[in-house]
Amino acid sequence: MTQRKVRVRFAPSPTGALHIGGVRTALYNYLFARQHGGEFIFRIEDTDSSRFVPGAEEYILESFRWLGIPFDEGVSFGGDHGPYRQSERRDIYKKYVKQLLDSGKAYYAFDTPEELDAKRKEVQNFQYDASTRGMMRNSLSLPADEVERLLSEGEQYVVRFKVEPGEDVHVDDMIRGDVVINSSILDDKVLYKSADELPTYHLANIVDDHLMEVTHVIRGEEWLPSAPLHVLLYRAFGWADTMPAFAHLPLLLKPDGKGKLSKRDGDRLGFPVFPLEWHDPKTGEVSSGYRESGYLPEAVLNFLALLGWNPGTDQEIMSLDEMVQLFDITKCSKAGAKFDYVKGLWFNREYILKKDDMELAPAFDKILRENGIEVPMERVAAVVGMMKMKKINFIKELWPLCDFFFIAPETYDREDKFVRKNWNATAAADMTELAGLLEGLDDFSVESQKAAVDSWAEAAGKKPWNPWRVALVGTGKGPDMYELSAFLGKEETLRRMRKAIDILK
């Protein structure tokens, strides 16, 4: 096979919000495309009209915009292989369904859903396949003229794939190696429904991947059982030589308990399972999103990347570009990964610590405004810089730790543990002395204060910091005292000190 340009795709169904597992699948596809200088396609698989949810497509697009994962072509991105929305490709699919029909690889089936249900009740483990299709109503069992009549009378039908039994079908998976499934356990899958003139996933998927020249199919493990069917379809079309390589990713599992990670788990345990907040148009239900919860997109991607893959070194924090360099699809783990959202918190924290204060400032500024505080962005950034290393996972958690920067203590609580311990008998006198010293400083910078206060404290044998903190903060929290007083400025610092002296004595 000649070396083709790598092309991969992410092809969600617009049936609701984008699941976080889907985000990881998209991420791996993106990483793979980038590191091979290939292209990343965005396709919409909306062949089930009954499950279509308005707004879902735009939601998915917005999610990737926020995450910073760009597509090269597809819905809303353009490209030479469109249209990229399956509902707009009806005529294409019809042509290929006909090809299969004409070549005897597929057949018409007229069994109604009710008849099939009845059959499934009647026969245990009923499967529509080589062993049973002879007793069903289809173009293989019915006389040709009867089939003609049914068709011309407009009888509803489906087209089924004629699976030849008894063959070991091999799927060469980049992660799992050689997977073998005997064709006898495969059923004659429905490929096309006359009711809505749309194909099912299996047909549309194969036709599109072929026409869009997709070289690698990277998808969730839930597709592994149908991979042999897809192999058979490529062969039936005569496309075996350009069949894409497969990689089936391990699933994301519930943090506790068992089973696939679901929306319910997020609600139950209190973490988002969707990238953005989602308002379900049908139920009106609102689900939280990573963006609205205060996660940095870089943190989300980094966290997700390591759920099912790792670079083989101890490195855990890495940028998207680094991931592109380090990623190796063949080194993905095979077992499902429990979704450890607590570690996701840690990643967010790490990225907050890495980020420039000025970049973080707008998020905190928003919180400040909600609390009625408006200060220049430089002041906001300064506070973020002094406080972000405190025990926080989100910027919004800064507020209760930072309020005193902007709001002077109204009163002083003698019962506060820190106050009681640190505002001792000499505190008032010490603070009066310290206030006098500070008042005499022309330069109120951290360095200047530190030089003056440290030497005074040492000479006088004082430890003024904790009482001073009581005066400026009201309790035992906050940054380094010099940084705090420099931020507040001489006037405010002295005002708070005198108030504390006055109240606490």
Next chain:
RNA sequence: GGCGUCUUCGUCUAGCGGCUAGGACACAUGCCUCUCACGCAUGGAACACGGGUUCGAUUCCCGUAGACGCUACCA
């Protein structure tokens, strides 16, 4: 039920015949220290089970168990 996949600390994982089984999250302790943090150090914690193969199995093979997935005119 059938078919498939998987199985190392609580969790994410490294390991690709010989290691005191490594790292990270979480947890605990200590150090540092003007509070809280940060940082640093330390600690507890794992090869599902049973057979093989081999001088030697976490690693290879077989079986068992368990978990997960699929089994639609959904993707």
